Every structure is written in C-alpha cells, then in structure tokens.
Amino acid sequence: MLDDKKDDIFLSRWISGELSEEELREFKSHPEYEYYVKIMAGADALDLKDYDVEEELHTLKSKRNSTTNKNSGLVIKLWPYTAVAASIAIILGLFLFNSNDSFSSDYGEQLAVTLPDGSEMILNAKSTANFDSDSWNENRTVTLKGEAYFKVKKGSKFTVSTKNGEVSVLGTQFNVQSQNNFFEVACYEGKVSVSNLKNEEILTAGKGYRNLNNSNPEQWTFESNEPSWLTxxxxxxxxxxxxxxxxxxxxxxxxxxxxxxxxxxxxxxxxxxxxxxxxxxxxxxxxxxxxxxxxxxxxxxxxx
Structure with missing residues (x-):
C-alpha cells in the first residue's frame, strides 16, 4: 500500500504517460479507472489551456484526507471520487458530445421542460420528447411520443412532429397526443396547423382535432383554458x-x-x-x- 504522497506521484506519472506496463495494467484493473479517463477526455475536449488537470486531481485527493481512512488493496484509492467523476462524465456527455436533448416522463408523472427559446413543454405520463438544441434557432422542432402541452414563444415556425402527424405554429398554446394510431390536438390560444398524410387543418382557440386509426378526422369545440390532465x-x-x-x-x-x-x-x-x-x-x-x-x-x- 502506498501513502498519499506516493499516490499523488503515481497519478502524476499516469497523466504524463510515465507508468510502466505493469503499473498501467494494475491501474487499469481498478474499478474507478474509467472515471479518471473520462475526466482527462473531458478536459481535452474542452481545450482549457489554463486548466491544470494534475493539480485538480491533487486537490480532489487532498479533500479525501479529512473524510476517509486509508484502505488496503489496490495501489490507487479512488472510491471517494466516484460521484465527482460520474458527474463530470454526465455533464460532458450532455453538453459536449450530444446536442440532442431528450426528456421522458414516468408512470403517473408530469415533466415540465423549458425549451431553448423560453417556450414551455409539459409532458404527460409515459411520454418522450426530444429536440436538437444546437440547431434550435434555425429549426424549432420537437419530436413527441405520447402527450404534451406547449406554450410557444412567438418567433419562427415551431413544429411538433409525431408518427401520426405534425402540428405547426408561430406562437400559441396547444396540446398534442400521439399514441399508436391515436392523434389528437387541441388549441387553447392562437392558431395551429395540423397535418398528416391525408389531411391538413387549421385550428383556432377552442377547437380540437382527432384522427383515429387513420380514419376520417373529426373536429369539435370546447371552452376550457388548458388540458384537464395538468390538474x-x-x-x-x-x-x-x-x-x-x-x-x-x-x-x-x-x-x-x-x-x-x-x-x-x-x-x-x-x-x-x-x-x-x-x-x-x-x-x-x-x-x-x-x-x-x-x-x-x-x-x-x-x-x-
């Protein structure tokens, strides 16, 4: 077992690529090795020229001294850093390597999401929505499976795309439900365009549209200000x-x-x-x- 000073030297040598083959094999066998690799990969991707990775790893290790005791076993004692490293990996995964934002609600759950332009989306239970935040300013499109209520900020064309049809607006409040062969849209404010392979309709506030099993669509009027599932x-x-x-x-x-x-x-x-x-x-x-x-x-x- 190495003491903390030797641990720091070991980490420094790993960062610098100076470990022997035997030492590297031992280091790679540790269950926390992958998290250190992700930290290093994230730092490289960020291209932070003034960021001292070695110093930050040393700082993390120093914080461990006041909260944990020394453990026997492998050369590097990394357990205290699991949460930190995992958080860094998650952040890097979300913001560096994947611009497609995806949100899902669970059974009996409602999930509120603020879209990049400040528009609001509330998912009903067991629903999924995703969009590309990188291209949002040029293409305000949300792909939806399930049901969601939207409050759209005025701006460029805003589209909700489902397997049963599309709903397009410039700025309004509306509800979309698309599950299996069930497609229903209700407009609560403004005006929306609803289209699928067979039909295209314009809905104004207080009007609903439904298409079941790709049959003849139907429309109706209502007086409510929001979908009842919100309450x-x-x-x-x-x-x-x-x-x-x-x-x-x-x-x-x-x-x-x-x-x-x-x-x-x-x-x-x-x-x-x-x-x-x-x-x-x-x-x-x-x-x-x-x-x-x-x-x-x-x-x-x-x-x-």
Missing part, C-alpha cells in the same frame, strides 16, 4: 376504451387484462390521476364492468 384529471370525449385503458396504465403503472373485451366501446368521462382506487371505480362503473385487482396492485382483470 390531475384525465378527460375523454367519445373515445374508444382502448385509449382510456392505456391512460389508466400510464398514470398508475397498471396492466389491464382486456381479454374478451370489446375495446371499441366508446367512453365519455373523466378519472383522477392521483387516486387509483377512485379512478378504477369511476371508469369501470361507468362502463358497467366488474373488475378485480391483483395482490400487488399491478394487474386489473376485467369480467364481462
């Missing part, structure tokens, strides 16, 4: 229960066994996103269906 209520208007069940699964991390159930049955109503028991009772009592929940609370079995 933890899922709402449905003449919607096949397949999509209602999908929403229940995404809000509560459930698996609904729908064997022998007609998933084309139409549902109009709401359910809360913060109380599973009430949500299940609300939906299935409205549909006139009996159901049971597994002991772990994860599976719902429906009875005709």
């Amino acid at each position: 933890n209520t899922s709402s449905f208007r003449s919607t096949p229960i397949k999509y209602v069940f999908d929403e229940l699964e995404e809000q509560y991390n459930l698996d609904i066994n729908t064997k022998n159930i007609n998933l084309k049955t139409i549902y109009t109503g709401t359910f809360p996103n913060n109380n599973k028991e009430v949500a299940l009772k609300t939906v299935f009592s409205t549909l006139g269906m009996e159901y049971s929940v597994s002991q772990d609370g994860k599976t719902v079995v429906l009875e005709k």
Whole structure:
C-alpha cells in the first residue's frame, strides 16, 4: 500500500504517460479507472489551456484526507471520487458530445421542460420528447411520443412532429397526443396547423382535432383554458376504451387484462390521476364492468 504522497506521484506519472506496463495494467484493473479517463477526455475536449488537470486531481485527493481512512488493496484509492467523476462524465456527455436533448416522463408523472427559446413543454405520463438544441434557432422542432402541452414563444415556425402527424405554429398554446394510431390536438390560444398524410387543418382557440386509426378526422369545440390532465384529471370525449385503458396504465403503472373485451366501446368521462382506487371505480362503473385487482396492485382483470 502506498501513502498519499506516493499516490499523488503515481497519478502524476499516469497523466504524463510515465507508468510502466505493469503499473498501467494494475491501474487499469481498478474499478474507478474509467472515471479518471473520462475526466482527462473531458478536459481535452474542452481545450482549457489554463486548466491544470494534475493539480485538480491533487486537490480532489487532498479533500479525501479529512473524510476517509486509508484502505488496503489496490495501489490507487479512488472510491471517494466516484460521484465527482460520474458527474463530470454526465455533464460532458450532455453538453459536449450530444446536442440532442431528450426528456421522458414516468408512470403517473408530469415533466415540465423549458425549451431553448423560453417556450414551455409539459409532458404527460409515459411520454418522450426530444429536440436538437444546437440547431434550435434555425429549426424549432420537437419530436413527441405520447402527450404534451406547449406554450410557444412567438418567433419562427415551431413544429411538433409525431408518427401520426405534425402540428405547426408561430406562437400559441396547444396540446398534442400521439399514441399508436391515436392523434389528437387541441388549441387553447392562437392558431395551429395540423397535418398528416391525408389531411391538413387549421385550428383556432377552442377547437380540437382527432384522427383515429387513420380514419376520417373529426373536429369539435370546447371552452376550457388548458388540458384537464395538468390538474390531475384525465378527460375523454367519445373515445374508444382502448385509449382510456392505456391512460389508466400510464398514470398508475397498471396492466389491464382486456381479454374478451370489446375495446371499441366508446367512453365519455373523466378519472383522477392521483387516486387509483377512485379512478378504477369511476371508469369501470361507468362502463358497467366488474373488475378485480391483483395482490400487488399491478394487474386489473376485467369480467364481462
């Protein structure tokens, strides 16, 4: 076991490329070796001419003296630096090597994201969105899978791209839901253009658009100022229960066994996103269906 002074010398020799083959093999066998490599790679990528990597590693090691005891084992004792090195690696990965920003929400979660121009995006449960921050000023495009509410700052064309169609605006507030073959857009302020392979529509505030299974699209009017899910209520208007069940699964991390159930049955109503028991009772009592929940609370079995 080497003392701290010798450890510093060892690190210095590694940075300078002066380790023997045997010493280098021993160093590479340590589980924290990869983090030091990432620190060095990050420093090179940043091209910080005045940044002394050797001195910073020495500083990190000095801080260890007041909080840890010496451990026996490998030559270099790097455990105290795991969190620091991992954080540096994450930062480098996000800001140096990947300009494509991706955001995902979990079951029952809403995720608010401020876009590069100050526009706002709020993801509903189990939704994913990504965009290229490097080219944002020239191309304000968000690729969406799931559901999100947007408050767009005025400026160049802003596009939400989904597998079911695109929504384009200059500055407005609107909601987009795109899952499987379900595509729905509601405009709450301003004006939006909705297009897919077959149709192109212009929606003004208080108008909604829906296309199911690439069939004939439908439009309707509404009076609300924002989508109900922002206040933890899922709402449905003449919607096949397949999509209602999908929403229940995404809000509560459930698996609904729908064997022998007609998933084309139409549902109009709401359910809360913060109380599973009430949500299940609300939906299935409205549909006139009996159901049971597994002991772990994860599976719902429906009875005709």
